[in-house]
Amino acid sequence: MAVTTAPAVSPATFVRLKLRILGNGLRGSTGRVVLFAVGILFGVSGAVGGFLLLAVPGLLDDRRVAEIMLPLAGALLLFGWLFLPLIFFGVDESLDPARFALLPLSRRTLITGLFAAATTGIPAITTLLATGGMVWSAGLLGGPVAAVVQLVGVVLGLLLCVAVSRAVTSAFSTALRSRRARDLATILLTVTAALLGPLQLGVLAGAERADWDRVAQVATVIGWTPLGAAYSLGTDVAAGRAWTVPIKLVIVLASIVGLLAWWSSTVERAMLGAASGGQRTAKASGSRSAVARLMVRGLPQNRFGALVSREMRYWWRETRRRASLITLGVVGVFLPVSMSINGGGGGFTVLFVGALGAISLANQFGFEGNAYAANVVAGVPGRTEIQSRAAAFSLFVVPLLIMVATVVSLAAGHPEDIAARLGTLLAAYGIGLGVVLPVSVRAAYALPSTSNPFAMSSGGGPAKGLLAMGVLLGAIVGTLPMLLAGYLIGDVWQWLGLPVGLIYGGLAYVVGSRLAGNLLDRRMPELLSAVTQR
Amino acid sequence: MTVPLQRTPDDDVAMSLRGLVKRFDTKVAVAGVDLDVPAGSFYGVLGPNGAGKTTTLSMAVGLLRPDAGQATILGYDVWADPAAAKARLGVLPDGTRLFDRLNGAELLAYNGLLRGMAPDVIDQRARELLDVLELGVDNRTLVVDYSAGMKKKIGLACALLHGPRLLVLDEPFEAVDPVSAALIRDILQRYVTGGGTVVFSSHVMEVVEKLCSHVAILADGRIRVGGTLAEVRGDRSLEDVFVQVVGGRTSTGSELAWL
Numbered sequence: 001m002a003v004t005t006a007p008a009v010s011p012a013t014f015v016r017l018k019l020r021i022l023g024n025g026l027r028g029s030t031g032r033v034v035l036f037a038v039g040i041l042f043g044v045s046g047a048v049g050g051f052l053l054l055a056v057p058g059l060l061d062d063r064r065v066a067e068i069m070l071p072l073a074g075a076l077l078l079f080g081w082l083f084l085p086l087i088f089f090g091v092d093e094s095l096d097p098a099r100f101a102l103l104p105l106s107r108r109t110l111i112t113g114l115f116a117a118a119t120t121g122i123p124a125i126t127t128l129l130a131t132g133g134m135v136w137s138a139g140l141l142g143g144p145v146a147a148v149v150q151l152v153g154v155v156l157g158l159l160l161c162v163a164v165s166r167a168v169t170s171a172f173s174t175a176l177r178s179r180r181a182r183d184l185a186t187i188l189l190t191v192t193a194a195l196l197g198p199l200q201l202g203v204l205a206g207a208e209r210a211d212w213d214r215v216a217q218v219a220t221v222i223g224w225t226p227l228g229a230a231y232s233l234g235t236d237v238a239a240g241r242a243w244t245v246p247i248k249l250v251i252v253l254a255s256i257v258g259l260l261a262w263w264s265s266t267v268e269r270a271m272l273g274a275a276s277g278g279q280r281t282a283k284a285s286g287s288r289s290a291v292a293r294l295m296v297r298g299l300p301q302n303r304f305g306a307l308v309s310r311e312m313r314y315w316w317r318e319t320r321r322r323a324s325l326i327t328l329g330v331v332g333v334f335l336p337v338s339m340s341i342n343g344g345g346g347g348f349t350v351l352f353v354g355a356l357g358a359i360s361l362a363n364q365f366g367f368e369g370n371a372y373a374a375n376v377v378a379g380v381p382g383r384t385e386i387q388s389r390a391a392a393f394s395l396f397v398v399p400l401l402i403m404v405a406t407v408v409s410l411a412a413g414h415p416e417d418i419a420a421r422l423g424t425l426l427a428a429y430g431i432g433l434g435v436v437l438p439v440s441v442r443a444a445y446a447l448p449s450t451s452n453p454f455a456m457s458s459g460g461g462p463a464k465g466l467l468a469m470g471v472l473l474g475a476i477v478g479t480l481p482m483l484l485a486g487y488l489i490g491d492v493w494q495w496l497g498l499p500v501g502l503i504y505g506g507l508a509y510v511v512g513s514r515l516a517g518n519l520l521d522r523r524m525p526e527l528l529s530a531v532t533q534r
Numbered sequence: 535m536t537v538p539l540q541r542t543p544d545d546d547v548a549m550s551l552r553g554l555v556k557r558f559d560t561k562v563a564v565a566g567v568d569l570d571v572p573a574g575s576f577y578g579v580l581g582p583n584g585a586g587k588t589t590t591l592s593m594a595v596g597l598l599r600p601d602a603g604q605a606t607i608l609g610y611d612v613w614a615d616p617a618a619a620k621a622r623l624g625v626l627p628d629g630t631r632l633f634d635r636l637n638g639a640e641l642l643a644y645n646g647l648l649r650g651m652a653p654d655v656i657d658q659r660a661r662e663l664l665d666v667l668e669l670g671v672d673n674r675t676l677v678v679d680y681s682a683g684m685k686k687k688i689g690l691a692c693a694l695l696h697g698p699r700l701l702v703l704d705e706p707f708e709a710v711d712p713v714s715a716a717l718i719r720d721i722l723q724r725y726v727t728g729g730g731t732v733v734f735s736s737h738v739m740e741v742v743e744k745l746c747s748h749v750a751i752l753a754d755g756r757i758r759v760g761g762t763l764a765e766v767r768g769d770r771s772l773e774d775v776f777v778q779v780v781g782g783r784t785s786t787g788s789e790l791a792w793l
Binding site for chain 1: 595620621623627630634642643644657676
């Protein structure tokens with residue numbers, strides 16, 4: 001048997017592999033093609049909008065606007081790449097690093113390959129096209145040289161965005177795997193989210209007072225950090241500060257290399273972890289009976305109780321669900337609090353949190369995959385299935401909502417609003433459930449069985465993530481009357497808010513869960529094959 | 535007293551499939567399967583990989599909707615009266631994840647409660663099953679961390695828990711070590727002796743030859759041969775019959791010369 005020395009594997013191989021997986025995922029499924037087209041449509045509109053917006057400083061021929069706008073926009077983009085995968089979409093992990101574990105690839109080849117594949121995709125192309133507006137701006141302000149330098153900056157900026165999102169999701173998922181590290185990860189995410197507060201404060205304060213000098217100062221500082229350095233190259237050339245370019249290039253390149261090294265080390269741990277499997281100690285418990293071990297205390301010992309208990313155990317024991325629960329908790333508390341401290345509209349963000357809770361269920365059947373077959377074989381009726389799942393999740397979410405209402409009201413200095421705010425939250429949550437439950441039956445999709453809780457399969461998956469955004473929007477619009485009533489009615493609302501919210505949200509839930517239950521009764525086998533990974 | 539119309543006597547046919555068809559996109563996975571499983575039989579469904587064994591059994595137990603045809607379990611139509619059919623049926627699906635973030639005892643309790651059993655009955659049977667199958671009554675390991683053989687055994691325990699009259703098992707001996715396989719065989723034989731019916735799929739001839747009273751050979755989505763073991767086998771070995779029916783390819787020795 002002769003072992004031939006293989007030629008070096010180029011990153012292009014990984015890119016081709018990813019495109020092939022994407023193509024195969026779309027083949028033969030009209031629904032997925034449509035969703036993919038919708039995704040592209042969103043991407044194109046984002047790209048065109050971003051391009052035009054970022055071209056404005058150039059078209060105005062105003063260098064000062066450009067010096068403020070470009071670094072700030074760049075920083076915003078980077079935050080988007082950092083947080084959107086964690087909260088909403090997950091990262092496209094169609095190339096799961098663990099699958100390459102047995103191939104004779106050096107770590108460097110693997111990482112560059114995976115990185116190249118990660119930059120191929122709708123979000124990356126959208127970002128690149130949108131930031132193309134900066135190149136145009138730089139060109140109009142400083143001529144072709146500035147344009148070329150800005151182009152380099154824009155490309156490096158994209159690489160930085162991709163590297164940040166990969167490194168952070170990978171590190172976070174590695175951390176979440178062990179139970180001990182889970183609390184650490186929570187704290188990490190909390191601190192990061194908390195850091196957003198001061199940043200917002202600076203931006204908002206500057207914008208409110210229209211103190212452009214302050215904003216310009218902030219922008220200059222950001223331009224010297226990895227956040228905005230890449231995007232301020234062209235304007236620096238246009239302003240005659242070409243000497244900054246090599247320094248900022250070093251800053252950006254060092255950040256990219258550092259992030260990739262971090263990513264590489266967590267990927268290696270993930271690969272080893274996938275091979276060896278989780279180590280859990282098998283302790284002998286006091287011989288409690290089987291039923292007593294399954295049931296969450298206080299629930300009835302029947303079919304419904306068993307379903308709720310199993311769901312509750314899953315929300316805590318399964319990595320993906322735990323990650324979404326933790327993220328929801330952190331976002332739920334920090335977003336409204338930082339908004340109300342900054343004096344922004346606490347009301348609207350509260351709405352957002354209520355609805356965000358509900359959309360965690362958008363792909364509830366995808367979480368456990370075809371284990372759902374057990375329920376089909378046992379013949380669980382659709383309504384029981386849907387209601388038990390909603391009940392189990394609500395047992396986590398409702399206490400959270402009560403906490404959000406209390407904390408936000410106290411932070412805003414209006415403890416008398418707690419009840420009404422809770423009413424709004426419950427209404428948003430109920431309406432969200434009403435919309436999301438039928439969607440979860442109709443638009444379920446298989447999740448890849450990797451250990452990364454943020455992984456999405458390519459093809460239909462990310463596009464269906466957009467559906468969750470639609471649900472979010474629907475729930476927010478549906479709850480707006482509650483906010484409006486609060487403003488119009490005045491003080492009486494402090495008493496009316498909670499009962500009205502309970503009834504409004506409750507009704508929406510009842511309608512949605514019945515619809516979903518009936519739908520499920522007709523589509524159980526179809527749902528099962530939708531969540532089965534092929 | 536009125537006699538239920540749909541119902542045929544128990545001692546007649548336990549499972550009956552009529553003209554089952556399933557297409558995936560353009561590929562026909564099952565092209566009209568007819569099968570009658572007599573009550574009290576130990577029925578082996580043989581076939582090469584991709585013959586349509588899993589697809590057929592999934593349609594028979596109500597996990598996959600057939601494009602055409604009918605499936606009847608102990609006289610109840612699986613697709614017209616699923617509740618009645620499923621109540622009498624125990625299933626071990628192949629390649630299906632269990633609710634594997636529960637431990638063995640929790641999983642059994644969950645399945646028992648889903649089927650409306652009384653908690654004290656569940657506790658007693660779960661303890662017995664875990665003990666007999668050597669899974670450990672007080673073992674707190676999650677099913678996800680079980681070995682392949684243990685997963686098969688806990689899946690089998692879930693299928694047996696409610697005392698069904700018919701067991702449908704997809705590849706029960708796949709990836710199971712010899713000791714566990716012997717144990718599973720033992721339990722299944724006892725179950726059939728007690729009046730139950732077992733239908734299982736496999737591509738391991740020895741197991742089928744040793745256990746089964748009846749055999750069907752499935753290839754390209756059709757039943758090629760079916761009947762009692764003696765009828766199918768004749769005076770040859772089951773393996774010879776299988777290779778001949780399926781149309782296996784014999785190596786000429788010229789390919790794979792670099793080996």
